[in-house]
Amino acid sequence: MPDRETLVRILDLARWAPSGDNTQPWRFKIIDDGRVAVHGFDTRDHVIYDFDGHASHIAHGALLETIRIAASGFGCTSAWKLRPGCPDTAPIYDVFVREEANLGADPLLAYIQTRVVQRRPMRTTPLTSMQKQVLTTAPGEGYEVRFFESAADRWAMAKLLWENAYVRLTCPEAFQVHREVIEWGARFSRDRIPEQAVGVDPLTGKLMRWVMKSWGRVDFFNRYLFGTIVPRIQLDLLPALGCAAHLVLHAARPPSDLADYARVGGAIQRLWLTAASVGLHLQPEMTPVIFNWYARAGRSVSVLEGLNRRVGSLAGQIGKLMGPAGSAGLVFICRVGVSDTPISRSTRKDLDELTAQAWQTEKSNSV
Numbered sequence: 001m002p003d004r005e006t007l008v009r010i011l012d013l014a015r016w017a018p019s020g021d022n023t024q025p026w027r028f029k030i031i032d033d034g035r036v037a038v039h040g041f042d043t044r045d046h047v048i049y050d051f052d053g054h055a056s057h058i059a060h061g062a063l064l065e066t067i068r069i070a071a072s073g074f075g076c077t078s079a080w081k082l083r084p085g086c087p088d089t090a091p092i093y094d095v096f097v098r099e100e101a102n103l104g105a106d107p108l109l110a111y112i113q114t115r116v117v118q119r120r121p122m123r124t125t126p127l128t129s130m131q132k133q134v135l136t137t138a139p140g141e142g143y144e145v146r147f148f149e150s151a152a153d154r155w156a157m158a159k160l161l162w163e164n165a166y167v168r169l170t171c172p173e174a175f176q177v178h179r180e181v182i183e184w185g186a187r188f189s190r191d192r193i194p195e196q197a198v199g200v201d202p203l204t205g206k207l208m209r210w211v212m213k214s215w216g217r218v219d220f221f222n223r224y225l226f227g228t229i230v231p232r233i234q235l236d237l238l239p240a241l242g243c244a245a246h247l248v249l250h251a252a253r254p255p256s257d258l259a260d261y262a263r264v265g266g267a268i269q270r271l272w273l274t275a276a277s278v279g280l281h282l283q284p285e286m287t288p289v290i291f292n293w294y295a296r297a298g299r300s301v302s303v304l305e306g307l308n309r310r311v312g313s314l315a316g317q318i319g320k321l322m323g324p325a326g327s328a329g330l331v332f333i334c335r336v337g338v339s340d341t342p343i344s345r346s347t348r349k350d351l352d353e354l355t356a357q358a359w360q361t362e363k364s365n366s367v
Helices: 004-014 049-070 129-137 151-170 172-181 202-211 215-224 229-241 258-277 285-295 305-328 350-367
Strands: 027-031 035-040 076-082 092-097 143-148 244-253 281-283 331-336
Touching: 004 027, 004 049, 004 076, 004 092, 004 350, 027 049, 027 331, 027 350, 035 049, 035 129, 049 076, 049 092, 049 258, 049 285, 076 258, 129 229, 143 151, 143 172, 143 305, 151 215, 151 229, 151 244, 151 285, 151 305, 172 215, 202 229, 244 258, 244 305, 258 281, 258 331, 285 305, 305 331
Parallel strands: none
Antiparallel strands: 027 035, 035 092, 076 092, 143 244, 244 331, 281 331
């Protein structure tokens, strides 16, 4: 079994796994040599996009897959299981790490830290047959990758994202999330998205910062000054058209429980790291997926019925694009392409902080 120092080095690398809005919904506790407890949590109580905690569960799965890949760099394998009796809101994943003779490093290891989100337009250079082949096989058995890459396909996705963005930007329940997730004036952020990585020009960024100080300002701009137009152009329309392709990931068996969503997260991380390994950047486009979950479950997104009707219409668009079966198994949408490496990105909390907070969480839960 690997010693504590090796586990620390594995976790220090694995903490670079992606999570929605850089929430990092996990804490670590090293139990003994070869065993780590990953204390997960979700944000469903205050984040509209964390539908039943599934977005966080997907992030947990991406972390667990990253632990596996990171462990391979130290000649180790890893396997996880969900600890029985834990609530979905605070799952604990027991991770078992073992040394294995003659184990080579996973080819994706080198891309754990270099993988980034590119929110700005990319080149429209078509994907090569090799790139499409490795992206198709990256998620593993039980998943299908579909490519929307022609000009007509990208325009159809752009229209979907344009409508989706209207809901996102006019939904009062989403306002607090948007306001808190951006670290204004920053190039790097350890626990949020830095402003320079958001994807808008500096003037729009300054206006957004002022407008988002209150919902009253946002609502006024949206109602009377066409406040959604410029952000939707810069954040949704132009990037949707400016890419090589949109990738849609379907699960052959739609996920039904926490472990299923964690496995989805592992598939997404393999897809993302594989994209980086063949010279592509990627941007997740998850809000249409999440709104589709709301619509399929017959749940309201907002107190505003007009927005709920729009969410239903979005689900209808997704059904037309992907078919009924594709809509049911939809778990991830992203765009990919070649671009310069972004100069701004989210970083991560230090491992010491992530480890210390696990002890504090466990102590508070036992009181």
